[in-house]
Amino acid sequence: MSDKQKSIVGGMTVLGITGLICKIVAVLYRIPLAWLIGEQGIGTFQLVFPTYNLLLTLSSAGLPVAISRMVSFSLAKNDPRNAHRIFRSALSVLTLLGIIGTFLMIVFNPFLSDRVGDPETKLGFVAIAPALAIVCTMSAFRGFMQGQQNMFPTAISQLIEQISKVIISLPLAWMGARVGVTEPGQINIGFAAAGALLGNSIGEACALFYMTLVYRRNRQPILRRPQDESIEPLSRKTMMLRLFSMAIPITLAACIVPLAAFIDSGMIVNNLMGPAGFTREEARAMYGRYSGYVINLINVPTALAQAISMSLVPAVSAAIARKDWRTVRVQSHTGLRMAFLIGLPCSLGMSMLSREILTLIYSFPTPAALAQTSELLSMSSFTIVLFTVVQATSGILQGLRKQRIPMYTLLLGVGLKILMNYNLIGVRDINIYGAPLSSLVCYLVSMLPNLYYVHKYAHLPFDPVNIFLKPLFATAAMGGIIYLLQWALPSSRVVTILLILGGIVAYAGFGLLFGAFTKQDLKPFTGALRRKKTIKAQPDRAE
Numbered sequence: 001m002s003d004k005q006k007s008i009v010g011g012m013t014v015l016g017i018t019g020l021i022c023k024i025v026a027v028l029y030r031i032p033l034a035w036l037i038g039e040q041g042i043g044t045f046q047l048v049f050p051t052y053n054l055l056l057t058l059s060s061a062g063l064p065v066a067i068s069r070m071v072s073f074s075l076a077k078n079d080p081r082n083a084h085r086i087f088r089s090a091l092s093v094l095t096l097l098g099i100i101g102t103f104l105m106i107v108f109n110p111f112l113s114d115r116v117g118d119p120e121t122k123l124g125f126v127a128i129a130p131a132l133a134i135v136c137t138m139s140a141f142r143g144f145m146q147g148q149q150n151m152f153p154t155a156i157s158q159l160i161e162q163i164s165k166v167i168i169s170l171p172l173a174w175m176g177a178r179v180g181v182t183e184p185g186q187i188n189i190g191f192a193a194a195g196a197l198l199g200n201s202i203g204e205a206c207a208l209f210y211m212t213l214v215y216r217r218n219r220q221p222i223l224r225r226p227q228d229e230s231i232e233p234l235s236r237k238t239m240m241l242r243l244f245s246m247a248i249p250i251t252l253a254a255c256i257v258p259l260a261a262f263i264d265s266g267m268i269v270n271n272l273m274g275p276a277g278f279t280r281e282e283a284r285a286m287y288g289r290y291s292g293y294v295i296n297l298i299n300v301p302t303a304l305a306q307a308i309s310m311s312l313v314p315a316v317s318a319a320i321a322r323k324d325w326r327t328v329r330v331q332s333h334t335g336l337r338m339a340f341l342i343g344l345p346c347s348l349g350m351s352m353l354s355r356e357i358l359t360l361i362y363s364f365p366t367p368a369a370l371a372q373t374s375e376l377l378s379m380s381s382f383t384i385v386l387f388t389v390v391q392a393t394s395g396i397l398q399g400l401r402k403q404r405i406p407m408y409t410l411l412l413g414v415g416l417k418i419l420m421n422y423n424l425i426g427v428r429d430i431n432i433y434g435a436p437l438s439s440l441v442c443y444l445v446s447m448l449p450n451l452y453y454v455h456k457y458a459h460l461p462f463d464p465v466n467i468f469l470k471p472l473f474a475t476a477a478m479g480g481i482i483y484l485l486q487w488a489l490p491s492s493r494v495v496t497i498l499l500i501l502g503g504i505v506a507y508a509g510f511g512l513l514f515g516a517f518t519k520q521d522l523k524p525f526t527g528a529l530r531r532k533k534t535i536k537a538q539p540d541r542a543e
Contacts (some may be wrong), residue, residue, distance in 0.1 A: 018155035023300035030296055031361060034174050037192040039365065040281065043288030047116045048124040050265035052132070054258040055105060059097035059136050062251030064143030065398060071147025076321040077229040082239075083147065084219075095189045098136025105129040105493045117269045118284065120190035127198035132490040134204040141211040148222065149315065149478055153214040161207035169199025187332045204289075248404040260414040260442070265291075268425055268435060273489045289373045294361060294380050294436075298489040301384050302391075303348035312392065316399025316458075324383050325459060330457040332396045336451075337467050339392035341517060343385030344475040345508030349500070350381035352482050356496040372432070374536050377469040380436040386443035393450035396458060405453050409446040417442035470516035477514075481506040 033041055074083035105112070108124035122194045138157065144460075145153045176189040176195030234242075272283035284498060312335045319327035350357065352379040355370070364370040394406035417438040426432025482503050491493045511517050 001081055010279055018158050019265055020181050022158050025162045026165060027296055027300060029169070030292060033173060033196060034292075034362065037177055037187060037189065037196070037209040039285045039288045039369075040189065041173075041177070041189045041192045042119045043284035044124065044189050045196055046288055046291040047118050047121050047191070047199075047265050047269070047284075048128055048197060048292075050258065050261040051112050051116075051125065052105070054127050054255065055101045056132055056135055056232065057255045058251065059094070059101045059132065059259045061250070062247030063094055063243060064139040065250050066147075066246035067140060067143030068091070068147040069240065069399065071144060071247060071427050072149065072315075072318045073321045075148065075222075075225070076318045078226055079231045080222050082231065082234050083228055084222060085234065086121070086279045087144040087245065088149075089236060090139070090143070090243055093240075093243075093439065094136045094140045094362065095133070098133035101132035101136070102129045105132060108356050109187055112242060115266045117266065117273065119281070120193065122360050123190050123194035123395040124197045124282070127194040128200060131201040131204045134201065136210050138208040138211050141215050145211075145214065145218070149318070150218075153211060157207040157211050157214075160210050161203050164206040165200050165203035167362075168202045169196045172196060172199045195515040206415065216410075240523075246401075246403065250398060260417050263418055264421060264435065267421055271388065271422070272431060276428045278428075285369070286372070286382075289369065290376055290432055290435055293373055294357065295421040296376060297350065297357065297361075298380050298384060301342065301350070302387050305449070312395035316396055320400065327329055328400070328458050329460050332454060332460050333463065333467070335396055336389070336454070336460075337390045337471075338469045340385065341511070343388035344471050345478055345503070347382045347384040348475050349481050349482065349503045350384065351378045351498055352486070353496065353503075354378040354381065356491070356499060358491050360496045368488045376436055379410050379433070380439065383436070383439050386440065386447050390443055390450060393447070393454045396454050396534065397450065400457050402457055406446070406450060409449045412443075413442035413446035416445055449456060466515075470514045473514045474510040474516045477510040478503050478507040 001379065030042070033045075037045065067087055073081045074086065077410060079306055106126050106129045109122050109129075112125050113119055113122040133362070142154045142157065146153075156416055172195030173192050176191035176193070177189075179188045180189040265287075269280075269283045269287050272278045272286060276283075278286070310332065316328055317329050319325075327512070355374040358364075358377060362373075364373065390406070390410070394410075397403060397405050420438035420441060421434055424430045424437065425432065427434070437445055452528050454460060482499060485499050485502050489498070
């Protein structure tokens, strides 16, 4: 494996492992949260997030990617002066946008709660609103560090953010659940969800504090890099024009999925109560199972997809700045191969073990609730591989300055998703199952043209055997092993853990056997560990 491949795989590894840890913590966090606030509270808690995510994406999705790309481009040209000035300008804009988003969410919280069909969400919208300003500001620092292809600060800040949320949110949810309650066994759903959401805001503030410290420590080293004096400082107007010309298409593309979730948050509950004929409590519980349990589990492996995308943008952009098309092809090939290597086994494994995983992690009030959630997870798990490839191809296209393409393809997919949701969820016999069906169509429609354009604009030779077929064969063999183990072993929580571990070992073995990955793929990880041990073993030397 070349140094260029090691660089991008190393970046994916740092963000991917951290993202996995954060998502696992988020899944485990739902266990005590569900005990504290119940299915109804989880439903109310989840109804707030689509609106928050949409406003957050509108205000902060495109600019951090633009910062990352412009900083990596400037540093590749030996121009640290403009790289730092780009960051400072974008930081001001992102902070202002975040403050505006916070203000809008607080002022319009009555309208937002009416739109999702749950009056208990009013206080929750106010509690999560400060996180908008905090995350927008933090995303500028993350983009600046990623532009230097340094993924560690982003990874550590994600860990701080997630752990702080858990530590703070659960006590606040517990206190909120008891506000104004007079009878044993009852909870205040609105205050309970608001307490958990306020903990999210405080957790984001802890992560921002860390990123500020990292920036202060790294500011001078970047300014001391060699400067090509023939490059003139960019005017503020020029910087902002370039930033927004890159950021706006990326923001629009990034907004498409949160916009669909925002529409879903109002459409699903209202359609379940209206045409489908379910009560508010039944509709809220179904939405809570789908968005709080199923989507939360799906998000664990998709953390690796986001890591791939975040690593590809600055890496491809820097190669474009050097006009190094060989590196563009190598990194694009690596990114696509990693997407299928990760997405295929996660999709099949989670689908086959859906009931076992849910039983291992969560408790359900009735067998019918477990059965429905298991079926939803089994269907939804196949979005993992589609979403992973969409994220990887979007990152490559953004690095190639073709950010409009993933915007258009996602827009097409989400348009079909909304149309299908509207027509399927209101049918009582289909109900909530229309949501995962429409998601599968959405990402499939987005993935196929993205793959075509990546091959076209990255000048990437068509290589289905190494990119897709080898991971597919290893995944199918893994599925066979899991099926045999399920048939041979009795059902229990210990057996579920063994099935998961058996699937991982089987996939690793068959992956090596079929050549889906090689021992060379592990060198960036083992090499990093060896270098770390060597550095620790060496005595300090005077400069």
